Amino acid sequence: MDWHNPDLMTSVAQKPQAPDQPPRRGFRITSLEVLSILLIVALLGREWLASLIAPDSGQFSATVRTASTVFVAVCAQALPFLVLGVLISASIAAFVPASALRKVLPKRSALAVPVAGAAGIALPGCECASVPVARRLMQRGVAPAVALTFLLAAPAVNPVVIVSTAVAFPNDPEMPLARFLGSLLTAVGMGWLWARFGKLEWIAERALKRLPEKQEGRRWLVFADTARGDLVEAGGFLVLGALVAAVLKVVVPASWMSALGSDVVLGVIVMAVLAVVLALCSEADAFVAAAAYSLPLLPKLVFLVVGPAVDVKLVAMQAGTFGRSFALRFAPLTFVVALLSAIGVGLLVFGGAG
Structure with missing residues (x-):
């Protein structure tokens, strides 16, 4: 800045600003407003949008309407929990000092991993909500494995x-226990594997950048800015994942499901793949699995354990949050660990009934 320019000096003198206060900004449309408007239009105008894309009756029109229903359903199911995760993430960034987190968790990652797994019981949310929270924990100095x-x-x-899950399987009381054990084993197992073999360079630098301790008077401003940024970033990848799930939903023939009841191995493989591509919210997927009456319990359990751990929208969000290099390593390994955990727990809990 050229402080010898008299015009510039006059302009600065006429418009003084306090150094400790951010400049006031008028209302302007940002990416958050655009995303909100698009989601509202998609939710409220699903039938109208479908009629614009496929105005004529017939198979193509029915396919488009089915895809639009799946897209809206995935977004509607996940968005409230995504907002919950964003609010928790922003609260950690603004109000929780790094020293407090380090005091709560054990210093050794091997011991902190099961503590983090047990802490997941306290957050009623879906996989969309956990991604921004996990990044904020890393930025507060928590070990990536934890x-x-x-x-x-x-x-x-x-x-x-x-x-x-218990409501969806009233005649199979062992299913909620099997899902809990299989999912907890997946989370803790992946945490231990990452603590042993994971490398920091696989995670994008933006996800590991430490957050400075905030001044008391600016905490709510930090909360608002952090929530806005996380919602736009995570919401965009949620929309992308929901779009992929909608397309895959209409491509997979419904007749294939009837052939899976007689082959448990094939049923396990197909249900694991469907859990990835359908990208259902973890609060709603149990009812979808229970509706597959022809399938044994073991393939249904695989669907319920694999889905919340790795699906297309979650992989997209992880790639945007932690980097593509992370997602390419973490997602396939998670799929294998979740599949093996579900099979092992299912054979133990269900026995011959699986």
Whole structure:
């Protein structure tokens, strides 16, 4: 800045600003407002949008309407819990000092991982909510293995998910227990694997950048700014994942499901893949699994354990939050661990009934 310019000096003198206060900004449309408007239009005008894309009756029109229904359903199910996760993430950034988090968790990652898995019980949310929270924990100095354990445990072992599973399977009381054990084993197992083999360079630098301690008077401003940024970033990848899930939903023929009841191995494989591509919210997926009456309990359990751990929208959000290099390593390994955990727990709990 050229302080010898008299015009500039006059302009600065005429418009003084306090150094400790951010400049006032008038209302302007940002990416958050655009995202909110698009989601509201999609939710309220689903039929109208479908008629614009496919105005004629017929198979194509029915396919478009089915895809639009799936897209809106995925967004509507996940968005409230995404907002919950964003608010928790912003609260951690603004109000929770790094020293407090380090005091609560054990210093050794091997011991902190199961603690983080148990802490997932306290957060009633879906996988969308856990992604921004996990990143904020990393930025507060929590070990990545611990934060990732919480990311996997929170959407699968919380009371809301367990109760919804019990309601969906009233005649199979062992299913909620099997889901809890399989999901907790997946989260803790992945945490221990990452603590042993994971590398920091696999995670994007933006997700590991430490947050400075905030001044007392600016905490609410930090809360608002952090919530806005996290919602726009995570919401965009949620929309992308929901779009992929909608397209895949109409591509998979419904007749294939009837052939899975007689082959448990094939049923396990197909249900694991469907859990990834359908991208259902963890609070609602139990009712979808229970509706597959022809399937044994073991493939249904695989669907319920794999889905909250790895699906298309979650992979997209992880790639946007932690980087593509992270997602390419974390998602396939999570899929394998979740699949093996579900099979092992299912064989133990269900026995011959699985």
